[in-house]
Amino acid sequence: MMAHDLTPCDADFVARLTADLPDGVLRPVSAPYLSEPRGRWHGVAGALALPRDVEEVAALLRACHAARVPVVPYGGGTGLVGGQLAPDGPAPLLLSLERMTSIRAVYPSENVLIAEAGAILSDVHAAAEGAARLFPLSLASEGSARIGGLLATNAGGVNVLRYGNARDLVLGLEVVLPDGRIWHGLKRLRKDNTGYDLRHLLLGSEGTLGVITAASLRLFPRNRAEGAALLVVDSPRAALDLLALAQDRLSGMISACELIGGMGLAFLAETMPQVRQPFAQAPDWMVLLDIGAPDGVDLAGMLEAVLTDAMECGLVTDGLIAQNAAQRAEFWRLRESIPEANRHIGAVSSHDISLPLSELPRFVEMAGPALAQLGAFRINCFGHLGDGNLHYNVFPMPGHTRADHEHQRDAIKTCVHDMVHGLGGSVSAEHGIGRLKIGDLERYGDPVKLAAMRAIKTALDPMGIMNPGAVLRRD
Amino acid sequence: MMAHDLTPCDADFVARLTADLPDGVLRPVSAPYLSEPRGRWHGVAGALALPRDVEEVAALLRACHAARVPVVPYGGGTGLVGGQLAPDGPAPLLLSLERMTSIRAVYPSENVLIAEAGAILSDVHAAAEGAARLFPLSLASEGSARIGGLLATNAGGVNVLRYGNARDLVLGLEVVLPDGRIWHGLKRLRKDNTGYDLRHLLLGSEGTLGVITAASLRLFPRNRAEGAALLVVDSPRAALDLLALAQDRLSGMISACELIGGMGLAFLAETMPQVRQPFAQAPDWMVLLDIGAPDGVDLAGMLEAVLTDAMECGLVTDGLIAQNAAQRAEFWRLRESIPEANRHIGAVSSHDISLPLSELPRFVEMAGPALAQLGAFRINCFGHLGDGNLHYNVFPMPGHTRADHEHQRDAIKTCVHDMVHGLGGSVSAEHGIGRLKIGDLERYGDPVKLAAMRAIKTALDPMGIMNPGAVLRRD
Structure with missing residues (x-):
């Protein structure tokens, strides 16, 4: 807030800080700190601070607060919404916690x-x-x-x-x-x-x-026994019914329930053929169900029972149950390779969304046709089904690149986010707002909540020095 | 905050509200709303509001905000720290949600x-x-x-x-x-x-x-299968080791792990002889372990295995495993009768405390001797062991009443709370601060946290109308 009042982290300020703090805490900023994984922004910063303990962090913030110098805290730099760098405004002090690792x-x-x-x-x-x-x-x-x-x-x-x-x-x-x-x-x-x-x-x-x-x-x-099953389903709706059946049978033992769309398998076949495909014929949808329990529980037997029941009531058409830890690891390798395959293809627009569980199938059914109105795309829909959290990512058709669709990115994003919001969902399930989704928060956020957030921000950070321009727009 | 600026909910204000809201929303306050379960305070209030929907609640708060009239929200009236009534200050509007039950x-x-x-x-x-x-x-x-x-x-x-x-x-x-x-x-x-x-x-x-x-x-x-065991241990330390053993064997299946002190059983024998005692010789300490799981898990077998192991390594000296739902219910009736027995005896001072799990045995070992320095008391220590949450209640000896010790109440409380704080614990584990523990929050709370709380309170409730005098002291 009140960014116009902020003072850049300039040479004078850095010199003062350097004099007041032990050697090595203040450093010049190197390039990696000013980039982020998706390459959308390049950051500015006046200096890098590498405090070794909480007292040094406190000294840095006291100085920044007194001088109204902005501060951008920095962790591992892996955030996907640009929360870890300031692309404009008065140059901040970049405060990395990387030396406080104990x-x-x-x-x-x-x-x-x-x-x-x-x-x-x-x-x-x-x-x-x-x-x-x-x-x-x-x-x-x-x-x-x-x-x-x-x-x-x-x-x-x-x-x-x-x-x-x-x-x-x-x-x-x-x-x-x-x-x-x-x-x-x-x-x-x-x-x-x-x-x-x-x-x-x-x-x-x-x-x-x-x-x-x-x-x-x-x-x-720790779970003494672990198990996993890879189950073929017809649709996200069947996947949810399968989850309900599994929860009924396995209750608190389910550690993860991941949805994998057929496009993810196709991307793997196209870009990472070394990853073994689990089924001879690539299914439209699969569920990876992972469970863990104490000793003395027959996990494989319980998964077999779930598979049998689910096939009998038509929810599952095919399935594999991991027979050992290596097979379970292979199921997970498949799931975890999908984001990498996505990067090889190059998304036009990625969406980290969540939905009320019962609305999730409807979203998938509606979103594809709606996007088709905007053009021809390939959609890779996968994610954390049990949390209602989908990574719904839109890719160019073969022979095209993301650059071909740059002009459509905003329309695609708005189409997806409007639909998610209309169904009671969230446009940032797990990645946060950062700088990427400030406009979304303003468009979809409850205005009373936003006003309360601003009041809290002003109450705790009256100078507006903390990560200005993240989450809340600068005035 | 700024209580001196608040205006009482007087006849004029009530008349205006009554005119603006549907019939029946505004009522005179009847006596039960102005008392609380422990009988420590009697409340004041200018009127009772019984809104039927969120819009009526909003209309009431808008009016109170504009006129700076305090509001005390009221639920079931069961709170134990006086959060539900204002004993002094300008008479508030008592806002009960009892008609919004859908x-x-x-x-x-x-x-x-x-x-x-x-x-x-x-x-x-x-x-x-x-x-x-x-x-x-x-x-x-x-x-x-x-x-x-x-x-x-x-x-x-x-x-x-x-x-x-x-x-x-x-x-x-x-x-x-x-x-x-x-x-x-x-x-x-x-x-x-x-x-x-x-x-x-x-x-x-x-x-x-x-x-x-x-x-x-x-x-x-729902848990398809449920089980419970009542296990005799020598000490809280053994109870914690037993919990660790049970967690290792039963992991996420443990629903509750309650500690029951021998004094609770003695109070039951004294005041509620109709409650059956589980062991011929009353133990010093017992643990009630309750578990639930999906179908297909042999709960009784798993509890037997825990009991056998725990007896072999000397953690448990005797134990009962519920053979059916009725026996499990009986174990729970025993546990749930203890607060009632406490009421029959009449505590001098009750403490809702929590401790880091590993410090809990030390607290119990230290607190008894420390209180003995203040006088002769009976201590009933019981509670939610798995959460580190003890109800550590101090009672008069036979032949004495709580009134005999009224003058010692503060010293007892301070003795217990100082010790809990010194061990990294909390002086309000589950009951809250209300009006009873404001002094404790000021004495033990982190001053930076308290300042942040005040800043947030001022930001969201600038007129200071919401439950003034609860949690934070009025200026």
């Missing part, structure tokens, strides 16, 4: 782990595993995404159905507020009703209300 | 139910059951507590271990903000990253930031 503590008997914001997700996985526990947040970028960014964007991923979104895995936070004060909120409690839930306000606020420096995270018992 | 919709295929704020919890249970689903929020007052109050206080209860606190069961909210604007946020989505999470800010804000008028709630598949 796992401060693991409490196996409490199923709790405390990680600093710069810890990479896969390192948190390893630390949990080292204590014979599971940290279930799992997504494609887990080798480079950092905890701070994952929490600031309330990341999703494949295990949300069973374990919740990133926000649901957080018991407490350490946060530096915009004026440099530190909120010491690293509780390890399952129940704590002492005042407003600041934790959930910061989670998902995309660096616009403060900087998360550490979090206490929930761990879970 | 279940607006049930979506079995989505596992979602939309309830208005006045719906009684047991009616929501019944509606979920009618759709062959489970709404897992479960607590002693479920026959009178209303959804709005349960969500405004982020209620806990016995199933938190498996299904989370009340806030974790909410997908969306309809809320009237303090100035009468309606936030239409009744989403039915599992993933929605479009802006700040206002939902979690309102949940647990105890009526100080707005009025929840409806919520979309998560349902779950």
Whole structure:
């Protein structure tokens, strides 16, 4: 807010900061920090700050607050909506948490782990595993995404159905507020009703209300037995009915339920022929059902029973049940190769949407014909069926490129998002708003909610220094 | 905030409201609305408003906002911290949601139910059951507590271990903000990253930031098979080790894990001899372990295996496994009779505390001797072990009454709360702050968090009309 009042992070300011902070905290910004995975924006920044602890973060924010210098917090740089860079406006200080990577503590008997914001997700996985526990947040970028960014964007991923979104895995936070004060909120409690839930306000606020420096995270018992099935269905409607049947039979044991469209398999055949196709004849739709349980549960038997029942009532026409860990891994490799195949083809427009579960089939049925009115496209629809979260991505026909359709991108996006909104869905299921979807938030967001968001932003960040232009438009 | 600027809900104001709203919305306040379960306070109020829909709630708040008249939202009146009445200050309008009781919709295929704020919890249970689903929020007052109050206080209860606190069961909210604007946020989505999470800010804000008028709630598949075991342990430490062993074996199947202290059994024997004691010799500590799973899982067999293992490694010295639903119900009746026995005895001081799990045994070991320094008391320690949530209640010795110890109440409370705080715990695990624990929040709360709470309160309720004096002290 009030971006016109902000002061750029210029040489004078950097010189002052450099004098006040230990050697090595302030650095020149190198190119990778100013780009983002989809190549839509190039960022500006006056300097890079690499604090080593929460006190240094606090000192940086105090200085920025006093001088009205904007701050863009930076995690692993994997965000897909441009939340991690400022393409214009007064040059900000880029504040990367990459030197705060420690796992401060693991409490196996409490199923709790405390990680600093710069810890990479896969390192948190390893630390949990080292204590014979599971940290279930799992997504494609887990080798480079950092905890701070994952929490600031309330990341999703494949295990949300069973374990919740990133926000649901957080018991407490350490946060530096915009004026440099530190909120010491690293509780390890399952129940704590002492005042407003600041934790959930910061989670998902995309660096616009403060900087998360550490979090206490929930761990879970590891699944002693795991299983997976790849099931052929006729339609998303049948896929949902199958999920309901599986939930009835397998209840809390279902870890993931992924929908895979036939176009994804075709893209794999076209661009990554080394990935083995599971069925001789490529199906229109498949469901990957993944389950986990303690010892003593006959998972394969239970999956067999689900498959038999589902075939008997006509929901499933063919299916494979993983006979061992290697086969289960192969099913997952197939699922996880699809985003890569998408990149090879090159999408015209990608959509991270969610729908009320019962509206999801109708959306798929309606969206294809509606887009066909705009032109000839290939649609790869896949995603986290159990969460109602689809990655509904629109590609050029063979022989064409995304550049051919550049002029249609906005119309495609609006067509998809209008339909999603009309069905009660969300135009950003798991990626956030960042800078990419500010217009969408203004178009589809509840105006009373937006006004409340602005009031909260002004209350906690009166100078408007925190990630200006992300989530809320600059004045 | 700024209570000196508030205007009482006087005859003039009531007359204006009465003229502007349909017949029957405004009523005189009757006595039950001005008392609370623990009898600590008597409330004041200028009138009772009984709106029938969200528009009437909005009209009421618009008028109160314009005239700076305070509003106290009222659910089932079961809160234990005085959040539901104003004992002093300008007389508020008491706004009861009791006529907004409808279940607006049930979506079995989505596992979602939309309830208005006045719906009684047991009616929501019944509606979920009618759709062959489970709404897992479960607590002693479920026959009178209303959804709005349960969500405004982020209620806990016995199933938190498996299904989370009340806030974790909410997908969306309809809320009237303090100035009468309606936030239409009744989403039915599992993933929605479009802006700040206002939902979690309102949940647990105890009526100080707005009025929840409806919520979309998560349902779950019912457990086809259920089981329970009552296990004798030597100490809370052994109880926690037993829980860890059970989690390792039973993972996501554990619905509840309750700790029962021997004093609770003694109180039952003394005041409710009709409740059957499970063991010939009353144990010092027991654990009630409750599990649920889909069909096809041998629950009794799994519980037997846990019992055998736990006895072999010396964690459990005796145990009963429910052989049928009636026995399971009897175990639960025992657990649920303890609060009633407590009321018969009459506590000097009750504490709703939570601790990091690994610190819980130390707390129990330290608190008894520390209280003994203050005098001779009987301590009934029981609660939701899996959540680290103890109800640690201090009673007079036989032959004495709570009145004999009135002068020691503050010292007892401070002794317990100081110790809980020192161990990283919470002095309000599931009951909230209300008016009872404002001093505790100021003493133990993080000052930066408190300042942020005040800034948010001022931003969303600039006139300070919403439940003034609850959660945050009036200026």
